[in-house]
Amino acid sequence: MRRVFRGAAPALVFGSVGLIVWELGLLLAKPDGFVLPRPTEIVGSFVDNFTVIWTATVNTGYIVITGLIVGVLLGVVWSLLVSRFRLADETLTPLAIALNAIPIIALAPIFNAWYGLLSPTSNQAIVVLLVFFPVFINTTKGLTSVGATELDLMHSYAASKWEITKMVRIPNAMPLFFVSLKIASSLAVIGAIVAEYFGGRQDALGQFIVQNAASSRYTEAWAAVIAGSAMGIILYLLSGGVERIVTPWRPDVDVVVG
Amino acid sequence: MTGSDTGSKVAVSIESVSKVFNRGKPNEVRALDDINLDISEGSFVSLIGPSGCGKSTLLRLMAALTHPTGGSVTVNGKSADKARLDRDYGMAFQTSGLFEWRTVTQNIELPLQLMGWEKADRKARADEMLELVKLAEFATHYPRELSGGMQQRVAIARALAFRPSLLLMDEPFGALDEMTREHMQTEVLDIWARTGKTVVFVTHSIPEAVFLSQRVIVMSPRPGRITADIEVPLGVRGFETRESNRFFEKVTEVREALRFDKGGR
Numbered sequence: 001m002r003r004v005f006r007g008a009a010p011a012l013v014f015g016s017v018g019l020i021v022w023e024l025g026l027l028l029a030k031p032d033g034f035v036l037p038r039p040t041e042i043v044g045s046f047v048d049n050f051t052v053i054w055t056a057t058v059n060t061g062y063i064v065i066t067g068l069i070v071g072v073l074l075g076v077v078w079s080l081l082v083s084r085f086r087l088a089d090e091t092l093t094p095l096a097i098a099l100n101a102i103p104i105i106a107l108a109p110i111f112n113a114w115y116g117l118l119s120p121t122s123n124q125a126i127v128v129l130l131v132f133f134p135v136f137i138n139t140t141k142g143l144t145s146v147g148a149t150e151l152d153l154m155h156s157y158a159a160s161k162w163e164i165t166k167m168v169r170i171p172n173a174m175p176l177f178f179v180s181l182k183i184a185s186s187l188a189v190i191g192a193i194v195a196e197y198f199g200g201r202q203d204a205l206g207q208f209i210v211q212n213a214a215s216s217r218y219t220e221a222w223a224a225v226i227a228g229s230a231m232g233i234i235l236y237l238l239s240g241g242v243e244r245i246v247t248p249w250r251p252d253v254d255v256v257v258g
Numbered sequence: 259m260t261g262s263d264t265g266s267k268v269a270v271s272i273e274s275v276s277k278v279f280n281r282g283k284p285n286e287v288r289a290l291d292d293i294n295l296d297i298s299e300g301s302f303v304s305l306i307g308p309s310g311c312g313k314s315t316l317l318r319l320m321a322a323l324t325h326p327t328g329g330s331v332t333v334n335g336k337s338a339d340k341a342r343l344d345r346d347y348g349m350a351f352q353t354s355g356l357f358e359w360r361t362v363t364q365n366i367e368l369p370l371q372l373m374g375w376e377k378a379d380r381k382a383r384a385d386e387m388l389e390l391v392k393l394a395e396f397a398t399h400y401p402r403e404l405s406g407g408m409q410q411r412v413a414i415a416r417a418l419a420f421r422p423s424l425l426l427m428d429e430p431f432g433a434l435d436e437m438t439r440e441h442m443q444t445e446v447l448d449i450w451a452r453t454g455k456t457v458v459f460v461t462h463s464i465p466e467a468v469f470l471s472q473r474v475i476v477m478s479p480r481p482g483r484i485t486a487d488i489e490v491p492l493g494v495r496g497f498e499t500r501e502s503n504r505f506f507e508k509v510t511e512v513r514e515a516l517r518f519d520k521g522g523r
Contacts, residue, residue, distance in 0.1 A: 150357070
C-alpha cells in the first residue's frame with residue numbers, strides 16, 4: 001500500500017494545487033458565478049443531490065458496463081476471426097474500418113427512433129460501436145505481430161494453427177489488448193453520457209446534465225460531470241489491475257497508481 | 259569425440275537439392291543449386307559462408323520449414339516433413355525465440371506441452387535440462403531478466419528437452435559478444451559430448467566453425483553451392499585448442515576456401 005501512495009503522491013499534490021488555484025482564483029477574481037463554479041460549490045452540489053446523482057450514475061454505469069462488455073467481446077472475437085481466416089480478414093476488416101468511419105455519436109438520434117426514445121438500448125448500441133473499433137484494431141495488431149522466429153519455432157514443433165493461436169498469438173496480443181481496454185473504458189463513459197443527451201432513461205447522467213444545464217444550474221451539471229469522471233477513472237484503474245494480474249511478466253505496465 | 263565420421267549411419271541426406279525463391283518473377287533468386295551432402299549420425303557439422311550463400315536456407319530445408327524446388331531432403335531415413343511431424347529435431351535460432359510471458363521453466367516445457375506430456379514429467383525434464391545448461395537457479399525467472407547468453411542457453415535447453423536425435427542451430431551465438439560466445443561454444447561441445455546428438459550448426463564465424471566442428475562445409479553465394487568440405491580432426495577441444503597451430507592451420511584453410519571461392523564469381 002505504501003508503494004501505491006508513493007506512486008500516486010505527485011499526481012495527488014499536482015491535482016490538489018490545481019484545485020486550490022481554481023478555488024482561490026474564482027474567489028478572488030469573482031467573475032460572473034455561473035460560468036465556472038468553484039470546486040467547493042461543485043462538491044456542495046454533489047452532496048446535496050447525492051441520491052439523484054447516485055441513481056443516475058448507477059443507470060449510466062449499467063449502460064457503460066454492458067456496452068463495454070459487449071463491445072470488447074465483439075472486438076476480440078472479430079480480431080480472432082480476422083487473424084485466423086483470410087476470408088474473414090478480406091471481408092470483416094474493411095467492414096470494421098467502414099463502421100469506424102461513421103460518426104457514431106451522430107447515430108444516437110437515429111437509434112432512438114429505432115429502439116424508442118426512452119429505451120437504454122440505443123445508448124448501449126452507441127457504446128458498443130464506439131468501444132468495438134479500438135479493441136479490434138489493437139488486438140488484431142497484437143495477434144498478427146508475432147516474430148518469424150517464434151512462428152518457425154512453433155512449426156518446428158509441428159504445432160497446429162490453434163496451438164499457435166492459443167500459445168503464441170493470444171499472449172502476444174495481451175499488452176495491446178489492455179491498451180485498447182483502457183481507451184475503450186474512457187470511450188464507453190463518454191459515449192454513454194453523450195448518447196443520453198439525445199434519449200434513453202431520464203434518470204441517467206446525460207439527461208441530468210442536459211436538464212440542469214438547460215435551466216442554468218451549472219453547478220449541478222458539474223457535479224454530474226464529476227460522477228462521470230469518477231466512473232471513467234475507476235474503470236481505467238480496474239483495467240490496469242486486471243492487466244497486472246493477467247500479464248505478470250511485464251514490468252512496464254503503465255497504471256497511474258503503483 | 260570420434261575422429262572421423264565415415265562409416266556410421268546417415269542422419270541427414272541432401273540429394274541434388276535446389277531452391278529458387280520467386281520463381282519466374284523479376285526478383286527470382288537461386289538460393290541453392292545442386293547441393294549434395296550427407297551428415298553422419300552423431301557428428302558435428304558446420305555450414306559456413308558469406309551472407310546470401312544459402313546456409314540458413316539449407317538448414318531450414320533440413321527442418322522442413324521450407325521446401326526444395328528440386329531434389330530431396332532425407333532426415334533419419336524419412337522425408338524432412340515426416341521428420342518434422344515426428345519431432346525428430348530441435349532447433350535454435352539467432353534470436354532466442356523465448357516467449358516473454360513464460361518463465362524459463364515454462365519455455366523449456368513448451369515442446370513437451372505440445373507433445374502432451376504430464377505436468378510432473380514436464381517439470382522433471384525441464385529441471386534436468388536446466389542442470390544441463392547450468393541455469394537451475396533461474397527456473398522461475400522471466401526471459402527479460404536473463405542476459406543474452408543465458409537466453410540462448412534456455413533456447414538450447416528447450417531444443418533438447420524432448421531429446422531429439424538432431425539439433426539444428428542457425429547462428430545461435432551471432433548476437434552475443436565474443437567472450438560469451440566462446441563460453442557458449444564450450445558449453446555446446448560439452449552438451450554434444452554428453453548427449454551424442456547430431457548437430458548441424460550455421461555460422462559466419464570461421465574460428466567458431468573450426469572450433470566446434472568435425473566437418474566444415476564451405477558455401478558460396480549466387481547461386482548457393484558447396485565449394486569445400488573440410489575435415490577438422492582436432493580431437494577433444496579445450497582451452498588450448500584455440501591457441502594451437504593446428505587450429506590456426508584449419509582456420510586458414512577455411513578462410514582460403516572462402517576467399518578462392520569469392521574470386522571465382
